[in-house]
Amino acid sequence: MDFATPDHLRPRLDAAAALLTRLEPLEHQAIAQGFYAVQPQLDAIRQELKGSSLWLPQIPTASGGQGLSVLEHGLLTEVLGASPLGHYVANCQAPDAGNMEVLLEYGTDDHKSRFLQPLLAGDTRSCFGMTEPGRAGSNPVWLETTARLEGEEWVLDGRKWFTTAADGAAFCIVMAVTDPDAPPHQRASMIIVPTDTPGYTRTRNIPIMGEEGDGWMSHSEVAFDGARVPQANLLGTRGAGFSIAQARLGPGRIHHCMRWIGICRRALGMMATRAASRMLTPHESLGEKQAVAHWIAECSAEIEAARLLVLDAAWSIDDIGAKAARQKISMIKFFASDVLMRVIDRAIQVHGALGITDDTVLSWFYRHERGSRIYDGPDEVHKSVVARRILKEARQS
Numbered sequence: 369m370d371f372a373t374p375d376h377l378r379p380r381l382d383a384a385a386a387l388l389t390r391l392e393p394l395e396h397q398a399i400a401q402g403f404y405a406v407q408p409q410l411d412a413i414r415q416e417l418k419g420s421s422l423w424l425p426q427i428p429t430a431s432g433g434q435g436l437s438v439l440e441h442g443l444l445t446e447v448l449g450a451s452p453l454g455h456y457v458a459n460c461q462a463p464d465a466g467n468m469e470v471l472l473e474y475g476t477d478d479h480k481s482r483f484l485q486p487l488l489a490g491d492t493r494s495c496f497g498m499t500e501p502g503r504a505g506s507n508p509v510w511l512e513t514t515a516r517l518e519g520e521e522w523v524l525d526g527r528k529w530f531t532t533a534a535d536g537a538a539f540c541i542v543m544a545v546t547d548p549d550a551p552p553h554q555r556a557s558m559i560i561v562p563t564d565t566p567g568y569t570r571t572r573n574i575p576i577m578g579e580e581g582d583g584w585m586s587h588s589e590v591a592f593d594g595a596r597v598p599q600a601n602l603l604g605t606r607g608a609g610f611s612i613a614q615a616r617l618g619p620g621r622i623h624h625c626m627r628w629i630g631i632c633r634r635a636l637g638m639m640a641t642r643a644a645s646r647m648l649t650p651h652e653s654l655g656e657k658q659a660v661a662h663w664i665a666e667c668s669a670e671i672e673a674a675r676l677l678v679l680d681a682a683w684s685i686d687d688i689g690a691k692a693a694r695q696k697i698s699m700i701k702f703f704a705s706d707v708l709m710r711v712i713d714r715a716i717q718v719h720g721a722l723g724i725t726d727d728t729v730l731s732w733f734y735r736h737e738r739g740s741r742i743y744d745g746p747d748e749v750h751k752s753v754v755a756r757r758i759l760k761e762a763r764q765s
């Protein structure tokens with residue numbers, strides 16, 4: 369296993385780093401005024417990037433992407449992830465990236481031309497509706513939303529929430545129970561619901577620690593009240609919703625974790641710059657205080673450890689596949705999110721009162737990345753999964 373950055377990737381990483389300097393002023397505007405305020409400028413950058421080495425890095429070349437391996441995409445994601453807007457301009461943002469992968473793998477030719485192609489072209493956005501207000505999202509096989517077949521149409525009823533980027537999305541891939549009497553893992557299916565379908569309503573954008581957000585930078589509650597879509601909008605086979613969701617999450621966790629490492633590195637850089645320049649007296653900077661110096665050292669070591677763990681998981685997915693690498697995938701989820709939270713918190717502390725203002729990007733990361741310990745499976749669930757496998761082996765030995 370070799371984690372040295374491959375030479376062929378270096379120009380791409382340099383291009384991504386240069387892109388981030390262009391995004392910085394837009395970040396401030398997006399944080400202050402919302403996503404729609406900066407979307408025209410972001411979409412202009414997207415037009416420039418189309419066809420470049422940064423566009424659709426995770427998508428195979430045959431479909432117009434860069435065909436990067438999971439490890440290579442992880443390294444690029446780390447650079448892009450240092451800005452809240454990096455993934456959007458390269459068209460590899462959640463939840464669209466996962467939806468693209470699902471449509472590529474399970475979509476029919478019709479799904480691909482109607483739903484996938486506009487996504488790949490960056491002309492539309494999409495969302496993914498699985499979690500519900502009335503049921504614990506940690507148990508993904510226990511859902512209330514139903515889809516029943518009437519003639520040649522699915523009729524959907526139920527509510528979803530935390531549907532990221534539903535505001536402005538063209539369609540939602542919905543997990544709904546189609547076979548309530550089947551074994552738990554075969555009860556739900558994935559169905560594509562265009563957002564202009566009568567009976568589909570985006571009820572509200574849910575405020576996150578006081579910020580409602582808009583467009584791609586928001587999370588919505590959505591309702592299905594007898595929403596009818598053609599039978600052909602089923603993705604994959606009937607009852608395969610859970611297994612498709614599992615396939616969607618494996619490489620997706622690498623993308624999230626490497627994005628978090630990118631955020632950590634940026635926060636550490638900000639912490640160090642502030643500690644070196646903020647003077648406590650004319651002769652002593654903050655960084656000369658042992659507590660602050662130790663935070664910098666600890667953050668640096670924790671980020672490096674998390675980074676190597678994530679790269680190892682990415683390398684394992686490329687080498688042995690996501691299923692065989694699932695123990696490592698679960699480990700990085702809780703380890704990296706924990707490091708992320710600690711690094712952001714320490715960076716804010718070193719910035720003092722400035723750290724909790726919106727004058728730096730740290731407060732945005734603090735608000736919006738707190739969810740990292742909850743989404744893609746809460747940390748506690750992953751810890752239980754990891755421990756269960758270790759204990760099973762111990763019992764068998």
Ligand SMILES: Cc1cc2nc3c(=O)[nH]c(=O)nc-3n(C[C@H](O)[C@H](O)[C@H](O)COP(=O)(O)OP(=O)(O)OC[C@H]3O[C@@H](n4cnc5c(N)ncnc54)[C@H](O)[C@@H]3O)c2cc1C
Pocket residue numbers: 463496497498499503504505506507529530531532533587736739740741742743744745746747748749752
């Ligand atoms: C920023 C963000 C974006 C999201 N985007 C989407 C999206 O686009 N689409 C979508 O469908 N969902 C999305 N979600 C929802 C996310 O998938 C769920 O929040 C997650 O699955 C947890 O479900 P829950 O919130 O219902 O928590 P619950 O299941 O109610 O769990 C609450 C808490 O209980 C603890 N817990 C749960 N299970 C266990 C266990 N087995 N052992 C020990 N402790 C446990 C954990 O601490 C957990 O945080 C998003 C969430 C966030 C925060």
